[in-house]
Amino acid sequence: MSALEVEDVGFSYGARRALDGVGFSVPAGHFCALLGPNGAGKSTLIALLSRLYDLQQGDIRVAGHSLRQQPRLALRQLGVVFQQSTLDLDLSVEQNLRYHAALHGMPRQLAAARIDEELARQNLGERRRDPVRALNGGHRRRVEIARALLHRPRLLLLDEASAGLDPASRLALNRHVRALCREQGLSVLWTTHLLDEVEADDDLLVLHQGQLVTHGSAHEIAGQNGLAEAFHALTVGGAARTTATGDGVGAHGAPYKDSSAGRP
C-alpha cells in the first residue's frame, strides 16, 4: 500500500487556480522530493495534505485512509514539519513534545517513553529541559522531527524544512531524514526549491504553476545533463507535462547530487 496517494487534487483561491489536477503516490519506505519554484503550489498542497484546508477537488489518502472519508485515521498516520517553526519558544523541548503527544491523545506513560526514545534518536536527550529559544535552527528542526514522529506516523511531511538553516545544518538534516527513511521504513515527502537536496535514487515530483510537470526517479528526470538543467527546462523553458523516460529533459547544467554510493 502506498503511504500517500494524491488523486486529481485541485484548489483555487477565488479565481486563482493554485493546484490543478495534481496526482501522485509515495510508496512505503520511499524518500520523495517535491520540487517547485516559489509560488508553484507547494504550500497549498501541504495545507491540503495536513488538512488545514478542505479538499475542493480530488482526494488524498494517507496509508489508505481518505482525508475526505476518514480524516482522523489519516491524520494519525501523518507527521508534519512545517516550513515555519511551530514550536513554543518559551517552553522546553520536553514540554513541546508532551503537548504534541497530548494532542494525539497519547497516555502519559507512553508519551514519556516515546519522548525519551525520540530525543535519544535525535541526539537531543541532554537538551530536553532547555527552552526551545536556546536551541540553534538545526536543533529546533530536529525537535520538530522528533515531535512529528512521536505518534509513529507512516508518512512524514517536511515543508521546506531546511529553509533558514546554514549549509552544514541543511545537509545534516537531509541526511538524518534519509536515515530515518532507510532504517524505519518511513515514507517521506520532502518539499524544497533547492536542487542539491535531491539525490539520484529519490522519487522526484516537480510542481510548477499548480501542475505536476513531471514525476519519476531523480536520475531519470535529470538524464545526461543534470537536474538543474532539467528543472530549468520544466519550470522556465516550458511547462509541458512530462513523465521521466530516462533521457532527461535538459541539455546543460550541473548534475544533481549523486549519493547513491552511500546508500545500502
Add this chain to the structure above:
Amino acid sequence: MNAYWECLRGIVLREWLRFVLQRSRFLSALVRPLLWLLVFAAGFRAALGIAIIAPYDTYITYETYIVPGLACMILLFNGMQGSLSMVYDREMGSMRVLLTSPLPRAFLLAAKLLATALVSLLQVYAFLAIAWLYGVQPPAWGLLAALPALLLAALLLSALGLLLSNGIRQLENFAGVMNFVIFPLFFLSSALYPLWKMRESSEWLYWLCALNPFSHAVELVRFALYERFNPLAFAVCLGLTALFALLAVLSFNPQHAALRKAG
C-alpha cells in the same frame, strides 16, 4: 475517552505554561483594568453618584461599582485576542499544530476556548486581589461564587470572538477588533455606569446596553461577587455561549482566511 482527556489536559497545560513563562503578557493584561480603577474611577467618583441598586445593599463607591465590569474587561480583551489569533495566526504555527491532531476539530476548538478562559481567570483574580488591597472588598464567598460566573463570561466572550473573527474580514487585526467590537461592547454596557443612568440620557442607548451580551456577563459577575444569583443574566449568558460556540465551530474554516487574503 481517555484520549480526549489527555488532549484537553495538554491544551490547558500549554496555555498555563505560556502564561507562567510570559510574565510581561500577564502584567500588561493587568495594567489596563488597573488604570481604569486607579485613575479613571478616581477622577469620576465625584461626577457619578450611584444610588443603591441590586446587588448592593448600601451606597457604594464608584470604584466598587466598576470592579466587576473591569474584571469582565480582562475577559473581553483576552477572549477577543485569543480568538482572533486562532483565526489569523494559523499560518504562524500553533493552530496548524493543533489542527493536525486526529481528534475532532470541534473538540479541539472547544478545548482551546476553555484553556484561554481558564488562563484569563487567573488574571481576573490577580486583578481582584489588587482591587481588594485598594479597598474594593466583596465578601469572601462572593469571590468564590464569582468563579463559575467568570468562567461562563469568559467562554461567552471567547466564543463570540471566534464567531466574529471567522465571519468578519475587517477584524483581521486588533485595531479593528478594538474599534468595532471591544469598545462598543464595553461602553454600551453596564460595566462603567448603571443602566438607569443611561436611560436618563437616551432610551435607545439604554436598550442597546440592555441587549448587549456583555452587560449580562457583567451583571452575572457583579451579582455573584455579592453572593447573589441573577437568573436572567445567567440564562442569557448560558444560551448565548452555547449558540456562539456552536456557530463559531461550524463556521471555523482555515481556508476562509486564506481565500480572503487572496481575494
